[in-house]
Amino acid sequence: MCVTLAVHMPQTSLCHITNGYRSADRPYATQVEAFCKQHRLPYSNVFVSICVYPKTDDPQSLAGVYGPCTVILKNRCIVPDVQIASSDDFQDLTYNGYKKELAGLRIRKYLDQIYDLSGLADDKRVEALLAVARETTNSKYAEARIFRPLVVDDVDKVLDACKREIPKDSWIQPEKPAKHPMQPTTASAETGNCKGRL
Numbered sequence: 001m002c003v004t005l006a007v008h009m010p011q012t013s014l015c016h017i018t019n020g021y022r023s024a025d026r027p028y029a030t031q032v033e034a035f036c037k038q039h040r041l042p043y044s045n046v047f048v049s050i051c052v053y054p055k056t057d058d059p060q061s062l063a064g065v066y067g068p069c070t071v072i073l074k075n076r077c078i079v080p081d082v083q084i085a086s087s088d089d090f091q092d093l094t095y096n097g098y099k100k101e102l103a104g105l106r107i108r109k110y111l112d113q114i115y116d117l118s119g120l121a122d123d124k125r126v127e128a129l130l131a132v133a134r135e136t137t138n139s140k141y142a143e144a145r146i147f148r149p150l151v152v153d154d155v156d157k158v159l160d161a162c163k164r165e166i167p168k169d170s171w172i173q174p175e176k177p178a179k180h181p182m183q184p185t186t187a188s189a190e191t192g193n194c195k196g197r198l
Contacts, residue, residue, distance in 0.1 A: 002054065002055050002126065002130050003052055003053065003054060003055060003075070003126060003129050003130050003133060004052075004053040004054075004055055004057070004059045004072065005050050005051070005052060005053075005072075005073040005075060005078050005079075005129075005144065006050065006051050006053065006059040006060075006070050006071060006072050006073060007021075007048065007049070007050055007051065007070075007071040007073065007150065008051065008065070008066035008067045008068075008069065008070055008071070009021075009066065009067040009069055009071065010067045010068065010069065011067075011068065011069050011160070011166075011171075013067065013069075014069060014071075014158060014166070014171035015171055015172075015173050017071070017150055017151065017152055017155065017171070017172075018152060018171075018172050018173040019149075019173070020148075020149030020150065020151055021048065021149055021150040021151075022046060022047065022048060022149050022150070023047055023048050023049040023145075025045075025091050028091060028094075028095045029045065031094070031095050031098040031099075032090075032091055032094045032095060032098070033045065034098060035094040035095070035097050035098040035101070036094060038101070039111060041084060041094075041114060041116060042083040042084045042116055042118045042147070043084075044083075044147035046147060046148060046149065047145045047146065047147050047148075048145065048146050048148070048149065048150045049090065049091075049143055049144075049145055050073065050078065050082075050143065050144045050145065050146065051066075051141050051142070051143065052085065052129050052132060052133045052141075052142040052143065052144050053133060053141075053142075054130060054133050054134060057133075059072060060159060060161075060163060068160060068161035069158055069159070069160060069161075069166065070158070070159045071150075071155055071158050072155070072156045072157050072158070072159065073150075073154050073155060073156060074153075074154055074155070074156045075126075077153060077154045078144075078146060078154060079122050079125050079126055079129070080122050080125075081146040081147070081148060082117050082125055082129065082144045082145070082146055083116075083117060083118045083145060083146065083147050084114065084115065084116055084117060084118070084144070084145050085114075085115045085117055085128065085129055085132045085142065085143065085144040085145070086113050086114045086115065086132065086142065086143050087113045087132050087133075087135035087136050087142050088113055088136070088141075088142075088143070089141070089143060090114070090143045090145060093110045093113055093114060094110070094114070096110060097110035097111065113135070115128055115132060117129075117144075129142070129144060132144075152168070152172060155168075158171065
């Protein structure tokens, strides 16, 4: 696989993966959603922001900015669910585009950095993610989004700031008993997609 997908977070946030970790567009969620809808870009308020690195790059290069822990993801679980990607911070692009548009200014440079991957086959998604990652500069990073929470099955490994692997049993929380034990469970998009063969 030619790309590495990772999420950076504080160690205190690792426990949230057990029950489904989510990102947020605070404090600009309204503006981000409005910009996406105006330009027919895929959007969901349930999502995870994922850093996209070419395989040759250090996936911990942004750990100091977004959190000391680097969660390396399983591409076969994540790639099929990637809906959108950008060659810079997605929230920054959409929020700045929203403001410029309100002011009657041109926004083409913002739209040109956002890519709708929702209709692509998995191999084409990988090619697109690599292309997006290669467009970035040292001051930027490529971002991809999945429209579901991140779950334990999505995680390949977790590294601390010193690149040491953090054992899963130190951050996975025990499962809580269901409130209604007799209620049947059904599969949903939030459980992840680990049936791919990437």
